Amino acid sequence: xxxxxxxxxxxxxxxxxxxxxxxxxxxxxxxxxxxxxxxxxxxxxxxxxxxxxxxxxxxxxxxxxxxxxxxxxxxxxxxxxxxxxxxxxxxxxxxxxxxxxxxxxxxxxxxxxxx
Amino acid sequence: xxxxxxxxxxxxxxxxxxxxxxxxxxxxxxxxxxxxxxxxxxxxxxxxxxxxxxxxxxxxxxxxxxxxxxxxxxxxxxxxxxxxxxxxxxxxxxxxxxxxxxxxxxxxxxxxxxxxxxxxxxxxxxxxxxxxxxxxxxxxxxxxxxxxxxxxxxxxxxxxxxxxxxxx
Numbered sequence: 016x017x018x019x020x021x022x023x024x025x026x027x028x029x030x031x032x033x034x035x036x037x038x039x040x041x042x043x044x045x046x047x048x049x050x051x052x053x054x055x056x057x058x059x060x061x062x063x064x065x066x067x068x069x070x071x072x073x074x075x076x077x078x079x080x081x082x083x084x085x086x087x088x089x090x091x092x093x094x095x096x097x098x099x100x101x102x103x104x105x106x107x108x109x110x111x112x113x114x115x116x117x118x119x120x121x122x123x124x125x126x127x128x129x130x
Numbered sequence: 131x132x133x134x135x136x137x138x139x140x141x142x143x144x145x146x147x148x149x150x151x152x153x154x155x156x157x158x159x160x161x162x163x164x165x166x167x168x169x170x171x172x173x174x175x176x177x178x179x180x181x182x183x184x185x186x187x188x189x190x191x192x193x194x195x196x197x198x199x200x201x202x203x204x205x206x207x208x209x210x211x212x213x214x215x216x217x218x219x220x221x222x223x224x225x226x227x228x229x230x231x232x233x234x235x236x237x238x239x240x241x242x243x244x245x246x247x248x249x250x251x252x253x254x255x256x257x258x259x260x261x262x263x264x265x266x267x268x269x270x271x272x273x274x275x276x277x278x279x280x281x282x283x284x285x286x287x288x289x290x291x292x293x294x295x296x297x298x
Contacts, residue, residue: 027251034248042241053214071217075240076210086248106268109252110275113245120241127234 022094025101028109030090035113037082043123047077048084144215148291151208155287158201159280165194166277169270191273195257198276199250206247213240220294232293239286246279 041047050063054070065072093101134143164186173188224233249272256269 024252024255027255031249031252035245038241038244038248051214053217071222073214073217075213075244079244082248106256106265107271109249109256109268110272113249114275116245117242121238124234124237124241127230127237129230 021098021101025096025104026090026094028104028106029093030086031109032112033089034082034086035116037085038078039116039119039123041078041081042074042120045074046081047074048081049077050074051076144212147208148212151205151212152287152291154201154205154208155280155284158198158205159284161194161198161201162273162277162280164189165191165198166274169273191269192257192260195254199254202243202246202250202276206243209240209243220290224290224293227293229293232290235286236290239283242279243283246276249276 045062047062049061050059051057051073052059052066052069052071053073055066057066057069062074062077063072093104131143138146167187168189168191171187173184221233221236252268253272253276256265256272259265260269
């Protein structure tokens with residue numbers, strides 16, 4: 016099996032970490048790239064509230080798109096770092112960051128945990 | 131896709147899509163559970179290798195990596211597609227019934243599966259370099275984390291489906 020290049024390893028690692036962080040920021044900060052209105056198939060740029068008589072608004076796709084762009088950019092930038100610097104990013108962050116962010120995501124859904 | 135609707139109803143189309151999504155999730159769950167068991171409780175030596183659990187754990191983890199990535203992506207795309215209909219035809223009636231925690235865990239499922247999706251590039255890379263000992267720990271815990279997300283998503287999907295039902 017071929018060895019992974021250090022740059023590919025750095026990109027994949029930073030992409031995963033950055034995506035989780037950016038996704039959380041986009042979710043909690045109301046920062047979707049776009050808003051989708053499934054009732055009318057309308058797409059608006061940025062965060063737009065649901066329109067009267069047009070059904071709900073969906074932000075999830077917009078959060079993913081924004082996080083994808085940001086994480087890709089950060090991953091590419093990290094891959095350009097010298098190997099001795101990039102090699103110091105702990106590999107364990109690939110699972111520690113999303114695990115640590117999970118309670119925050121649960122907290123962000125506080126609206127639903129009503130009894 | 132419109133030509134399909136000449137032969138089947140809109141309801142049938144979305145129901146088939148939901149069933150395919152569920153079946154692929156079963157395959158993903160099986161693959162990830164095998165792989166997670168193999169890294170968390172590896173079989174050492176030949177002792178007990180005839181037992182069911184030993185065989186269950188004795189799979190070759192790297193062989194599952196491509197399938198896991200592919201299944202996760204396909205399940206995610208199908209789920210994202212279904213989500214548009216869920217938002218209108220499933221979520222709104224559940225809101226009207228006041229099942230807020232059911233909706234909450236479903237939202238959590240969407241968030242966690244998205245986290246999982248973003249982990250796939252490093253997951254794939256760690257498994258494609260299964261011979262590297264310095265990757266062992268990250269590979270083990272990332273696989274366990276993805277398996278945990280998959281189990282959670284699978285169970286929550288079932289719960290929500292049980293609340294509203296097929297063809298709704």
